[in-house]
Amino acid sequence: MGTSQRTSAETAILVDRMTAPLIKGDGILVEGRAQYVTLHLPDCSELSIINTYAPRKSRDRAPLWKKINETNLSAEHVILGGDFNHFEEEEGARGQAGERRMHRREAATWHHLTLQHGLIDAWTLDSFKKMSKKEYTFDNGRKGQGSAVSRIDKFLVSQELDSRGGRIEAAPSIKKISDHSPLMITVWGRTPAPSKTTTFFDITLLKDDVNRGALLEAWEGT
Numbered sequence: 321m322g323t324s325q326r327t328s329a330e331t332a333i334l335v336d337r338m339t340a341p342l343i344k345g346d347g348i349l350v351e352g353r354a355q356y357v358t359l360h361l362p363d364c365s366e367l368s369i370i371n372t373y374a375p376r377k378s379r380d381r382a383p384l385w386k387k388i389n390e391t392n393l394s395a396e397h398v399i400l401g402g403d404f405n406h407f408e409e410e411e412g413a414r415g416q417a418g419e420r421r422m423h424r425r426e427a428a429t430w431h432h433l434t435l436q437h438g439l440i441d442a443w444t445l446d447s448f449k450k451m452s453k454k455e456y457t458f459d460n461g462r463k464g465q466g467s468a469v470s471r472i473d474k475f476l477v478s479q480e481l482d483s484r485g486g487r488i489e490a491a492p493s494i495k496k497i498s499d500h501s502p503l504m505i506t507v508w509g510r511t512p513a514p515s516k517t518t519t520f521f522d523i524t525l526l527k528d529d530v531n532r533g534a535l536l537e538a539w540e541g542t
Contacts, residue, residue, distance in 0.1 A: 331371045331402070333357050350387050354402075358395050363509075368395035372402035381406060382426040389433040398437050399507075401475040403500065406430075408441075439476040442505055447485035448477075454490040457501045475505045484508045 333355060335343065344366065346357040354372040361367055370388065374381045381404075388400070406422050408430075422430060433439070442448045457473035475488065486507040493501040 331355050331373050333369060333371050349391055350384055353384055354388055356391070356393065358393065365397060366395035367397040367399065368393045370398065370400045370402075372400065372404065374403060374405040376405050378406065378421065378423040378426040381422075382429045385426070385429040385433045389429070389436055393437075396478075397481050398439065398478045399475060399481065399505070400437075400439055401503075401505070403473050405472050407470050407472055434476065438479045440479065440482055442475045442477050442482075442486075442488050443471065445477075445482055445485075447482050448505070449485075449487045451487050451489035452491065454492070454501060457490050457503055458499060473500055473503045475503065477505075477507070481507050 330352060331354060333346070335357070339359065342359040342361065344358045344360045346355070348355045349370070353374065354370060356368055356370045358366055358368045370393075372384070372388065374384055406426070408422065443450070456471050458468075458470050473490075484507055486505060488503070488505045491502040491504065493499065
């Protein structure tokens with residue numbers, strides 16, 4: 321777990337006993353704000369999972385995306401997930417969520433990060449089936465003009481994971497614990513390549529009248 325006395329922010333990545341032996345490396349990228357773990361998968365590929373808890377203000381988020389982008393993660397596959405505290409499209413929020421919008425400086429560092437690593441929001445991908453009808457992951461619980469809901473919790477996946485596909489689900493929130501809804505993602509394992517079908521033809525069948533006649537009959541019967 322990464323913590324910060326200055327921001328009182330925390331991040332954590334928990335793994336079960338079966339996953340622990342696959343860990344190749346881990347570390348804190350930004351204290352209290354971002355950390356990662358890299359797994360060596362059974363198919364010999366590597367997956368880096370980055371967990372982030374972004375600041376509320378756009379000017380403070382910009383250096384976070386810059387720092388994550390500068391991290392030299394050599395893994396073939398990347399999942400970047402957490403509380404991003406921002407939304408990219410207008411459909412990502414409703415109500416009083418102005419401070420969650422990206423300003424120009426943050427937008428530049430954010431797009432550089434996503435383009436550099438080929439990251440795509442799994443929520444927007446057809447390859448990841450939505451398992452719930454819940455549209456937003458954050459709800460301040462207020463009514464009327466003070467209401468604010470948004471989709472600031474996300475999973476971004478690299479392009480090869482998009483080709484694998486999976487499912488994503490926003491679970492019901494527990495108001496006594498958090499105003500955020502748990503977001504869960506499942507990525508399918510590597511899809512085996514389809515087997516190639518090779519057709520053989522015995523050319524000697526054409527050299528014998530009997531076999532040639534049988535072949536012609538079979539051909540005409542198809």
